[in-house]
Amino acid sequence: MKKTALNAMHRQMGAKMVEFVGFDMPVQFEGINIEHETVRTKLGVFDVSHMGEFWAEGPNAFDLVQKVSTNDVSALTDGKVQYSCFPNGNGGIVDDFLVYRFHEEKYLLVVNASNIDKDWVHVNKHNDVSAQLSNASDDISQLAVQGPLALKVMQKLTDEPVEDMEYYTFKVIEFAGVKDVVFSTTGYTGSGGCEIYMPNADAEKIYKAVLEAGEEYGIKPIGLGARDTLRLESGFCLYGNDINDNTSPIAAGLGWITKFTDGNDFIDRELFEAQKANGVPRRLKGFVMQERAIPRQHYEVVDAEGNVIGEVTSGTMSPMLKQGIGMAYLDRPYWKDGSEIFIKIRNKTARALVQRPPFYKG
Amino acid sequence: MNIPENLLYSEDHEWLRVEGDEAVIGITDFAQKELGDIVYIEVETLDETLEKGDVFGTVEAVKTVSDLMMPLGGTVVEVNESLGDEPEGVNKDPYGEGWIIKIKIGDTAELDKLLDHAAYKASIEG
Numbered sequence: 125m126k127k128t129a130l131n132a133m134h135r136q137m138g139a140k141m142v143e144f145v146g147f148d149m150p151v152q153f154e155g156i157n158i159e160h161e162t163v164r165t166k167l168g169v170f171d172v173s174h175m176g177e178f179w180a181e182g183p184n185a186f187d188l189v190q191k192v193s194t195n196d197v198s199a200l201t202d203g204k205v206q207y208s209c210f211p212n213g214n215g216g217i218v219d220d221f222l223v224y225r226f227h228e229e230k231y232l233l234v235v236n237a238s239n240i241d242k243d244w245v246h247v248n249k250h251n252d253v254s255a256q257l258s259n260a261s262d263d264i265s266q267l268a269v270q271g272p273l274a275l276k277v278m279q280k281l282t283d284e285p286v287e288d289m290e291y292y293t294f295k296v297i298e299f300a301g302v303k304d305v306v307f308s309t310t311g312y313t314g315s316g317g318c319e320i321y322m323p324n325a326d327a328e329k330i331y332k333a334v335l336e337a338g339e340e341y342g343i344k345p346i347g348l349g350a351r352d353t354l355r356l357e358s359g360f361c362l363y364g365n366d367i368n369d370n371t372s373p374i375a376a377g378l379g380w381i382t383k384f385t386d387g388n389d390f391i392d393r394e395l396f397e398a399q400k401a402n403g404v405p406r407r408l409k410g411f412v413m414q415e416r417a418i419p420r421q422h423y424e425v426v427d428a429e430g431n432v433i434g435e436v437t438s439g440t441m442s443p444m445l446k447q448g449i450g451m452a453y454l455d456r457p458y459w460k461d462g463s464e465i466f467i468k469i470r471n472k473t474a475r476a477l478v479q480r481p482p483f484y485k486g
Numbered sequence: 487m488n489i490p491e492n493l494l495y496s497e498d499h500e501w502l503r504v505e506g507d508e509a510v511i512g513i514t515d516f517a518q519k520e521l522g523d524i525v526y527i528e529v530e531t532l533d534e535t536l537e538k539g540d541v542f543g544t545v546e547a548v549k550t551v552s553d554l555m556m557p558l559g560g561t562v563v564e565v566n567e568s569l570g571d572e573p574e575g576v577n578k579d580p581y582g583e584g585w586i587i588k589i590k591i592g593d594t595a596e597l598d599k600l601l602d603h604a605a606y607k608a609s610i611e612g
Contacts, residue, residue, distance in 0.1 A: 140522075155577075156548040157523045349522070349549055416570070418526055418546050440548060441525035470544065 128173035129265050129327035137345055144348060145238040147174040152347035159350035160357075160443040163315050164486045167271030168346035169334050172319070173327065176240035176261035178233040184253035189223060189231050192250050194373055194390055196383035200225040205292040205310055208381050209373055210246060211392035215399075216369040217376070219243050220361060222310060224294055232306075234266075236363050250391070265327035267320045269334055270354075272486070273341050274317030275309070280337045282307070286318070300333035302326045312351065314358025315486055353440050356449065359410055359481020365421055366408055366437040366451050374399040375453065376408045406434065406453040410481040411465060413448030417474035424468040425452050433458055436467060444484045454478070487610070488515040490581055494597065495606035496557035501581060502600060504591070511557060512585040513545065513576060516610050521547040524576045527569045529554070529587055535561040538596055542587060545576070557600060559592035 125148045134141065139150035150171065152159060162168045180189050190197045195208035202225055210218035219239040224232040235243045240261050251257060269278055279287040284297040286307055294308035299320065306321035322330055335343060352362070361367050361376060373382045374396050382396050413419065419439030427433050439450030450467070458465055461480055466473040489495075494502045499517035503510045518524065529543035536542055536556045543554040566585050569575055576584035591597070601609060 151549075152522060155523050157525075157574075353548060416526065418551075420551065441546070443548075 126174070128171055129324040130171045130173065130331055133328060133331060134171065134345070139345070139347060142348075144174065147237060149174060150345070150347040152349045153345045156347070156349040156353060157443045159344055159346045160353050162342065162344045163271045163313055163346060163350065163354055164444060164484075165272070166342045167269060167274040167277055167317065167338055168344050168350070169331070169338070170268040170270065170346045170348075170351055171265075171331070172268050172351075173265040173324075174237035175266050176235040176237060176243065176259070177264045177266075177321070178235065178244065178247065179258045179260060180231045180233060180247075180255050181258075182229055182254070182256040185229050185231055185255040187253045188247070188251050188255040188257075189233070190388060191253075191390055192247055193223060194378070194382040194396070195223070196385045196388045197223060197225075197231075198385075198387060199383075202227050203293055203295065205294055205308055206381075207292075209367070209378060210243065211373070211390060211396070212246070212369055213391055214369075215372050215392055215395045217363070217367045217371060217373060218246050218369065220363055220367060220378075224306070224308070226296075238364055263324060265322050265324050267322075267327075267331060267334060268311055268313075268317065269320065269338075270311045270313040270317035270346075271315050273338075274315075277338045277341055277343070278307075278318060278334070281333055289318075291316075300330045302330060305330070312360055313354040314360070314482055314484075315354070353443055356438050356440050356451070357442050357444060357482065357484045359451070359483065361408070361451075362438060371408075371453075372396060372399055372404065375404040375406060403456070406455055407459055408437065408451055409454045409459060409478050410449070410451050410483060411467075411476040412445075412479045412483060413450075413467070414475040414477055416448075417467065417469050418448045419450035419452075419467045419469070419476070425454060426466045426468055426473060427458075428464070428466065430473070433465065442483055444486070448474075448476070449483045450476075451481075487519075487607075488581070489603055489607050491603040493581070494557075494600040494602065496555070496600060497609060498555045498557070499610075500555070500557045502557050504597065507591055507594075508563065508588055509558075509560070509591055510585050510588050512580055513554070514606070515580050518577050518580045518584070521545065521550060521552065523548050524573045527573045527576065527586065529562070529565045531562045531587075532565050533562060535559075535592070537592075554586065556589075558596035560589035561592070562587050563590050564588035
């Protein structure tokens with residue numbers, strides 16, 4: 125099993141460790157609910173070093189990234205970040221990822237840990253323009269510091285102004301005494317904050333500095349369990365649950381990162397354009413339970429008569445709302461907010477209403 | 487790990503406190519720690535007579551759903567209603583406020599097949 129540079133620290137701090145896509149990762153420290161609440165109200169720090177990082181460089185780097193990415197990479201300027209996905213050539217999604225533009229000829233792609241190998245093969249396969257590609261996944265550590273107080277606290281660790289950085293931008297700065305740290309105002313919680321990239325050798329030093337800087341504000345280490353409840357409460361897709369090789373970005377509600385602009389000739393563009401024009405049979409929608417019940421992945425969604433109208437892709441008890449929430453692919457008549465649906469949970473059905481996420485706005 | 491000496495245990499990590507011809511049932515401290523934050527307890531078997539090993543309810547943690555199994559046969563005579571609003575009671579006080587059901591014992595001979603404190607301790611320490 126792979127270990128991140130912070131493995132020993134997690135164990136020291138009493139984390140409950142689990143295997144997650146080949147990595148030995150902390151699923152929780154103190155408890156998922158308290159960790160979740162800490163990120164919503166204060167700040168928390170996640171080790172997300174399992175995520176993958178690819179560099180695309182050289183005069184043709186832009187052409188490659190533009191081709192494999194549904195979003196319009198030409199809209200990026202230096203220091204900006206974009207959310208996007210790789211279409212697989214059959215109308216499905218290879219992965220969702222972030223693109224960082226360092227300059228015209230240098231891009232960083234941050235991909236899901238579960239898909240590093242698959243993504244690497246995919247981008248290389250489509251690299252017919254000879255962009256310089258390198259896979260830095262094993263060399264880079266990543267921390268996510270998330271929560272309403274995150275940027276204010278991180279400001280203590282650098283002389284560069286970071287507290288008022290715009291959402292989805294980044295800087296390369298000296299941070300906690302370490303040079304060339306990538307400081308990015310991105311995240312997967314919906315509570316604001318940053319993601320910080322550094323060489324493995326500096327990870328422990330920076331992690332300790334972050335915990336120390338946050339101590340007076342009640343910072344806690346956060347595990348993958350709360351990472352999942354936080355992202356779902358904010359309605360962010362999880363690859364493998366809500367999107368996969370068989371789901372299109374149009375059906376997944378990712379039309380906003382699928383840009384049919386002039387010159388954005390990405391893989392599967394025509395297919396997705398046709399889907400946008402003609403519609404898709406099922407779309408990913410959020411819903412909130414109206415009775416005490418917790419939806420889970422793969423549960424069937426039915427109408428009042430019991431006819432199957434969809435399938436749950438993610439579900440949990442919202443730690444902030446104390447209500448069951450989830451996402452499901454639903455047939456067209458049930459796409460409107462307020463539509464009544466029923467989730468089959470074991471031997472009964474529980475009522476839910478379609479609701480556009482975020483479920484919690486903090 | 488808290489394993490009270492005055493209780494009986496099942497291999498499915500339930501505890502049982504005999505009170506005359508009735509028994510109070512819950513899940514052990516070990517089980518609640520393994521599950522993590524408990525967010526929902528569902529028991530819809532009130533007044534039903536079940537056999538040993540039958541599912542009498544479900545416990546949902548943030549990430550998992552687990553069946554609750556009868557450690558012995560009997561009739562469910564009471565359900566801990568307070569867990570409806572406060573399922574976290576099972577995490578906080580698994581042997582007290584976090585009790586789940588009370589049953590009327592079907593066959594007291596089945597009590598002999600349950601584990602005592604020492605045997606349960608040995609079973610989870612492997």
